[in-house]
Amino acid sequence: MTHPTHQLPAYAAGHLTGAAAAAVTAHLAGCPACATQARAWHATATAVHDTTARVAPPSPGILTAIRRRLATTPGTTPGLATTRPVPTYRRDIGTRPLHRALGILTRQRTLIRWPVWTLAAALIAGGAILAALAPTRHAAQILAMTVPLAAALAVAGACGTDNDPPAELAAALPTPPRVVLLARLTLVLTATVTAGLLATLALTALTPGGGAAGLVTAWFGPLVPLSATSFALSVLYRPSAGVTTALALWLARALSTGQTAPTGLSPAVLRLVDPLWTPGPAVLTAAAAVVATTFLLSPRLPRSRHARHIWR
Structure with missing residues (x-):
């Protein structure tokens, strides 16, 4: 039945x-x-x-008041609370390649959260101060430990976009996801490298006898593979994976730098970490391949529903 x-x-x-x-x-x-x-x-x-x-229907005056309130510009009517207006449309970013690139970079700057910039600036400034206070022979090691770490953490915070409201907005726009991702990576690395160069120039001016080229080479070499690793893990998995891996590699390098006694690290770990801080052509080529592969795979991989953004 x-x-x-x-x-x-x-x-x-x-x-x-x-x-x-x-x-x-x-x-x-x-x-x-x-x-x-x-x-x-x-x-x-x-x-x-x-x-x-038993409920009386609403009077027509209620609907009239609602329409009047919706049509009123915030802040122009006495007695009404001033609300925050919606940001105005700034204009199209243009059709010329250079104008479009600059427009996308400018808009990504406002979408990257402020803790990303704050942490990167604090690490680079702290490294420059420590390098200035330390003996001249240790300045290169200090910058090589701080600037690459700042870049790797900034890349993870800016390019890892799980459950990020700005990422949902960017996904709804006609700009391809790969272009947005490339713009964020370019913006973060450009800002980090520029800050590292400024810190190096200031350190060179304060400590006579130190070569700027040697200091830049000391920190720019490890910046490339460390940022590439953080970028790949943050985009393809989650930002916390990129941050954790960068910190683990940094800690392993810190424990092995300048130590003559055993540090407890296995030889395999040291063989993995040391080339990252003194990269050759093979390591730099591998880092470029990792970044290129990440760009190819990023729009195709589904996002995890349970992932949390590290900077939220």
Whole structure:
């Protein structure tokens, strides 16, 4: 026997007519369980009808006031609270390649969260101060430990976009996801490298005898593979993976730098970490290949529903 359970609410409310109502009536005559449910639905419909009948309909003045309020510019009517207006449309970014590139870079700057810039600036400034206070022979090591770490963490925070509202907005725009990702990576690395160069020049001016070229080479070499690793893990998996890996590689390098006694690190770990801080052509080529592969795979991989953004 098929019970018309899904039809009982409409039957009790009087919305069933004709053959459908007759079929339900015939079924209720021989099914006590469905008849009990029908009486319950009928009591509910009666209570709802009686309650709504006692409520007076809203006056037309309410709708008029709502329309007037929606049409009023915020802050121009006395007595009304001033609301924050929606940002105005600035104009199209243009069709010329250079103008479009500059426009996309400018807009990405406002979408990257402020902790990313703050952390990167603090690490680079702190490294420059420590390098200035330390003996001249240790300046290159200090910058090589701080500037690449700042770049790797900034890349993870800016390019890892799980559950990021600006990323949802960017995905709805006609700009391809790869272009947005390239713009973010370019912007973050350009800002980090520029800050590293400024810190190096300031350090060279304060400490005579130190070569700027040697200092730049010391930190720019490890910046490339460390940022590439952080970028790939942050985009293809989640930002926390990129941050954790960068910190682990940095810690392994910090423990092995300048140590003559055993540090507890296995030789395999040292063989993996040391080439990252003194990269040759093979390591730099591999880093470029990792970045290119990440760009190719990034729009195709589904996002994790449970991933959390590291900077939120």
